[in-house]
Amino acid sequence: DTEVTQTPKHLVMGMTNKKSLKCEQHMGHRAMYWYKQKAKKPPELMFVYSYEKLSINESVPSRFSPECPNSSLLNLHLHALQPEDSALYLCASSQEGRGYNEQFFGPGTRLTVL
Amino acid sequence: AQSVTQLDSQVPVFEEAPVELRCNYSSSVSVYLFWYVQYPNQGLQLLLKYLSGSTLVESINGFEAEFNKSQTSFHLRKPSVHISDTAEYFCAVSEYQGAQKLVFGQGTRLTINP
Numbered sequence: 001d002t003e004v005t006q007t008p009k010h011l012v013m014g015m016t017n018k019k020s021l022k023c024e025q026h027m028g029h030r031a032m033y034w035y036k037q038k039a040k041k042p043p044e045l046m047f048v049y050s051y052e053k054l055s056i057n058e059s060v061p062s063r064f065s066p067e068c069p070n071s072s073l074l075n076l077h078l079h080a081l082q083p084e085d086s087a088l089y090l091c092a093s094s095q096e097g098r099g100y101n102e103q104f105f106g107p108g109t110r111l112t113v114l
Numbered sequence: 115a116q117s118v119t120q121l122d123s124q125v126p127v128f129e130e131a132p133v134e135l136r137c138n139y140s141s142s143v144s145v146y147l148f149w150y151v152q153y154p155n156q157g158l159q160l161l162l163k164y165l166s167g168s169t170l171v172e173s174i175n176g177f178e179a180e181f182n183k184s185q186t187s188f189h190l191r192k193p194s195v196h197i198s199d200t201a202e203y204f205c206a207v208s209e210y211q212g213a214q215k216l217v218f219g220q221g222t223r224l225t226i227n228p
Binding site for chain 1: 155156158163165210219
């Protein structure tokens with residue numbers, strides 16, 4: 001299995017809602033990533049987990065809360081989002097170790113905040 | 115900190131014509147260089163990468179890129195494009211130390227006309 005899956009594909013939520021995005025991989029990767037991609041813009045790194053521990057947080061607002069319950073799963077919990085948070089949220093995973101490790105991307109969850 | 119500049123936001127070409135997508139980077143340390151492709155409504159796929167060694171790297175679908183250290187460039191070329199090459203192309207860099215952190219350029223929209 002060489003793919004990263006993300007659910008749901010699409011999500012519409014109000015500013016008072018609480019929702020979660022889910023990412024899963026079964027490639028034995030020990031690093032997992034969340035990216036945010038606004039329309040017609042490049043992906044921007046949000047969080048990196050390494051061996052289920054948060055290793056990079058790119059100063060993301062606290063209304064985004066990541067969670068890595070095990071080595072195959074990565075969640076992004078959303079609460080009190082703003083319309084400007086509407087974007088494509090991409091998950092990726094890679095081997096963990098020194099030097100370069102290719103990141104494999106999921107298809108993304110397209111989030112709309114009303 | 116590193117940065118990436120893609121000089122063309124859009125490149126329209128006719129089918130079977132050659133194409134070059136330009137990428138320049140800036141970094142004070144050694145970097146890895148990448149080209150990613152994003153088809154409509156999909157995640158990112160790694161097209162090719164430069165890690166070390168030969169400065170000319172090739173993909174399985176006919177693209178190639180050349181690392182030019184003196185000009186800090188990593189331009190992407192294909193001698194003859196197909197309709198199926200229509201996509202967004204992102205150039206990206208990561209540092210040797212901290213290779214998890216990919217920094218993307220703004221992207222180039224390649225449109226192939228019949």
